[in-house]
Amino acid sequence: MDAKQRGRPRNAQVDTAILEAARDLMTAEGYERMTIEAIAARAGVGKQTVYRRWPSKAAIVAEAVMAGHLGIRAEAPPQTGDAAADLGSWLGQFFRQLGEPAEVAVIRGLAAAATDGGTDAEKLYERFTGPSRDQLLELLRAGVDQGRFRADLDLDAAADAISGTLLYRAMIPPSAVVDTEATGFLDLLLLGMIPRTEPSGTSPEP
Known part of the structure; x- marks a missing residue:
């Protein structure tokens, strides 16, 4: 048989x-x-x-x-033509999700499933993490093209920093997340991504 x-x-x-x-x-x-x-x-x-x-x-x-029994609201970043503003809007939406226990539970479960190994992790990446990362990379690339972000910005490093921070925030108690954190995180990001200007009378270091 x-x-x-x-x-x-x-x-x-x-x-x-x-x-x-x-x-x-x-x-x-x-x-x-x-x-x-x-x-x-x-x-x-x-x-x-x-x-x-x-x-x-x-x-x-x-x-x-x-199978569709669980899911998270993974909205694509907006595209208004101002990548910095669009990134802020997208981060704000995500941080608000982190204040909802049901959403956080799903994110934590997905993170655990993704690190469990095997084909399930690959399927989850193809369905959620991969497309979400591609959307973020597209937004960052648009910011470079618009002159809103540095021309030499390492897009992969920036995307990893953003994604890693958001995942870390999902691991802490939802009550500890406050609205101002999205703004503070964005300010910190933009300080590293905006075009660099040199003070008058100085030359860039080699």
Whole structure:
């Protein structure tokens, strides 16, 4: 008998119940407090039923996202022709999301799933991280073309700095995030990205 024909086929209703249980628990209690045992209990199945399908809660989160049971509002940066203003608007929107516990829970779950290894991480990158990074790079490149950012700006380094900071902010308690942080972060970024000018009477260092 072919190996693919052995055993009973997976029950789609059980799969859905598990994924929805993970969604409900993560948005209500957070990724860190969610356990396989709690997922199984909420779905009305045994713990081993869950483990036969997914090896970890990170894998369950990845599947829930890919299947559309979980998601985040990943709005593309606006394009008004002023890249600096557009970047500020996009950062403000993201920082506001960090004040919403349900959004933070999903971001943390996605981060854990992305570092869990395997094909799930690659699929998540292709669907979320990759396109989001490409949009950010496009905005930064537009800023260079507009003269709003330095001509020699390292676009990849700038995108990594922005993405890394936002992910770090998602890892701390939502109540600690304040509106002024988006403005402060933008000011700090722009100090490093705006065109450099030399004081009158001085020459650039070699």
